[in-house]
Amino acid sequence: KKSDYLKRITVNAISLIAIAILCLSSCQNADQEKQSSYAEDRALIEDLQARYMFALDNDDMDTYVSTFTEDGILDIGEGEWKGREVIKEILESIPEQEPKIKDTTLHRSTGRHNITNIVLKIEGDSAWGRAYWFHLSNDNPRRSGDLDNYGHYEDVMVKVDGQWLFSKRKIFNEEISRWAAPVGNPAW
DSSP: OOHHHHHHHHHHHHHHHHHHHHHHHHHHHHHHHHHHHHHHHHHHHHHHHHHHHHHHTTTTTHHHHHTTTEEEESSSSSSSEEEEHHHHHHHSOOOOOSSSOOOOTTTOEEEEEEEEEEEEEEEEEEEEEEEEEEEEEEESTTTOOOOEEEEEEEEEEEEEEEEEEEEEEEEEEEEEEGGOOOOOOOOO
16 A cells, blocks of 8 residues: 555665665774874874984984885985985994093983974875974083084975885084075975
């Protein structure tokens, strides 16, 4: 009869709508699980920057170069060095500086790089960053921390297999005139 037929059509239509809503909801949840948020990506990029600094300060060149893509570029003001092996080879060839103060009764001289004022643009698996850096050293008769260098980074980063890496890092150093940044705000 007509009323039973309408009831069956209504029940079937409601069931189809419910199934469609469940499918859409499950697809959205799957997409959300695959896509990271800005906050997650930012945290991972800040972790990348910190691992870079710790590796640099502790002369861990393997970890240092692992913060770059395989064909990553490092530019410290002497031109672009491309590829992990090239970067490692050049940095390891730089002679170690002798401490200025050679008093062996003092704690060893150390240096620590720090990063601040991080500005990031993140679009999918690509990111661009700007940040100030400064270096503290205790290579003095008091073994106190002195600010001895500063500048800023201009970075291009990519996410490779879920991990953020530098595809290019340009370092500006305000203590060395030929490496100093051009006048103007480097951030956007």
